[in-house]
Amino acid sequence: MPQATWNPAQYLSVMSWAMFSTTTTSILLALIFFPLTNLGAYLAGWPIGLSITVNVILFIAASLARRDQYVCVSLTAEGIRYTDESESYRRNERLRASDIKKIRVRRNPFFKSLTIDMKEDNQRFFLSNVSLTENFLTEANTLINQAAGNAPQTGLQKA
Template sequence: MSQATWNPAQYLSVMSWAMFSTTITSILLALIFFPFTNLGAYLVGWPLGLSITVNVILFIASSLARRDQYVSVSLTAEGIRYTDESESYRRNELLRASDIKNIRVRRNPFFKSLTIDMKGNNQRFFLSNVSLTDTFLAEAGALISGGPSNAPQTDPS
């Protein structure tokens, strides 16, 4: 069956943009406070404010992209296996297909996030910065809607 895991390549991409933004902000700050140039009047307004804002946004996105580093979601015959192997929060749960309301993937400007909504208790399971196979959502939808008998079958020949 298919599996959804944390995407390290996308995390490194967001983190590299955050580091690049930090470099630009540092250069702007250095030019403002460098005593031999008169660039402070030109850089103190919107260029510095924009640079700091972009820097903050990118670091928040990179921390969110790293949040679920040890989480994986696997499709099984009984439902969906949600595993979190982080040091302080060990969790291994089987989410039965009959208890799952829906499963969806949301795309933000930086990465995709997987959300699993449960029926009874309005509980949600998340996986930020997810890497999915092409058939994961189709297989999960088939599993939720009708169980393993409605899942796509492979030709044995």
């Protein structure tokens, strides 16, 4: 059964870049406030500002990459099952294929995000930092089109 799950490897990659950026920013700040050499005059301007900005951006990206850690999206014969197993937000939704408007994957500089748009109430389901099986989007779009009467039957069987 095709699935879309949270991608731990990509999260670790973004987090490692954030840690590297923190180390670099800390070294620059140490050179400014505890001058062993006379580099403080060269580092006090835009280099430290750029380093802090990059650090903030990377930590925001890392927190967004971790947000949907317990979410899983699976294709079923009737549609899509959206499961969130986080402790404070237990959720198990069955989305009928006929109620789904579209499903898409967007790429940002750090990771991919899956978005499921519903036809009614402008409701959306998200999975940030997604790892997809090879045929997930193809089968999902075929399932949605099949429910709308636009495509032939696929290989998905009722369980």
